[in-house]
Amino acid sequence: MKKTTMAKINVCTYDTVTQDIFRSTIYPKRVPAVLKGVKIGECKEKWDKDYLKEVIGKKQVKIHVSPNPQMDFIKKNFCYKTLPFDDFVERAASEKNHECFLSEDEKYYLRSLGDDPRKDISNFQRLFPVLSNDLEIPKFFDTDRFFSSVLRVGSAGVQLWTHYDVMDNILIQVNGRKKVVLFSPKDALNLYLVGDKSEVIDIENADYSKYPLFKNVTWYECILEPGDVLFIPALWFHNVTSLDFGVAVNIFWQHLEPSAYDHKDVYGNKDPLAATKAMQIVDRAITALNNLPDDYKDFYARRIISRIQSKAFSES
Known part of the structure; x- marks a missing residue:
């Protein structure tokens, strides 16, 4: 094992971003950008652990549970469990849990699903109507191109596998901090892909004997603070680590014409x-x-x- 040594490039940051600035200056560049000063409503002030538990209560949610903070979707080093939302949040916000599935220091991650995960997209506004009243979604895209909105809640330390999405999206970081590492679509040959996911799980300490081409990647990095919004263009690979217990909302929209996509795709991860x-x-x-x-x-x-x-x- 050898620690990566490639140069790291900071993702460009823009202050006080308006709809006009995003559409005219940032969006056409088709590169990731951290947007600060975006109006996202009262969620940043409200969405602490106690508020989330109170307003969502016993709603059942399906979550990822893993004894390893580096979750691997290819090898499936996690299991799926269902918990009441308030119980899940309490566990995810704690360093150790005596009531556990796998180990006391297991990690938890929620990616909200539609009512019928096989047929329905995740629509945050419909799934969590009380929370949706607190969130102002930036009008960075035409409403007829909206695809899905996803609530993400995770334990401190959870690292999600490197993958790409086929649609543009913004990640609204409401509470907690996240470290996001991104790779250009032009690095696809260096990432050892299985479908839309990379085999290289431990990107900070990649095994070059197994993944020699990974040393050729260009590494883009940012730290998201509460209130920050990250624009991730379609096909850009990203690896996300929660530095704290955190809450975020992803908004996906169709960059291509709607007819270019598979209409049966409810997760937004099927290729055009x-x-x-x-x-x-x-x-x-x-x-x-x-x-x-x-x-x-x-x-x-x-x-x-x-x-x-x-x-x-x-x-x-």
Whole structure:
């Protein structure tokens, strides 16, 4: 194991961001940005542990529970449990819990789900109407492009796996602090992807013998304070660590035309339809190449890669 040594770039920060400034100056750049001074309502002052427990009460929520603060979606080092919301918040805000599922220092993480998780998107306003009255969602996008709103609550120390989303989103950090590390879409080949997730879980101490290309990534980093809003463009990889017990709300919207997305996607993590079709074509091409001797397969695979590079790669 060897600690990463690549240069770290601070995510650009903008003060007193209005709708006009975001749409004209920040959004067109298509890079992450920390937005300060954004009006988000009374939630920052209200949403402490006791208030959350009082207004949501015994509503049942499905949560991630793990003995390891570095949650790994690929290897599933966590389990799903259901708890009353007030019980979950009390546990998530505590360093140790004598009532536990796996261990006294287990970690908890909530990503709100729709009423029917198989069919319904997460709509924070509908799921938590009392809390939604406290939150003012920045009008950074056209309302007809809204996709979902997700409440996120987690224990201090929880680190979520590196992944990308196919839609633009803002992460509104209401309480607690978060460390967010981001990687450009152009680093996809360096991140050892399984679907939309990276195999490199311990990014601070990556095993270069196992993941040698990871040392080539460009690392963007920021610390979100309560009240900060982070803009994450679609396809940007992000790895999020809760430095404190924290509460946040994610708002996702469709950057592409709505017809570009899979209408059965309730989590916002299925690739656009054209991209899915292209990947299926690649899989069929690989199957066809397997009918050739190894030296022929190698030769034509290189030709295909060259054609993709010359026709589809963006060098900008």
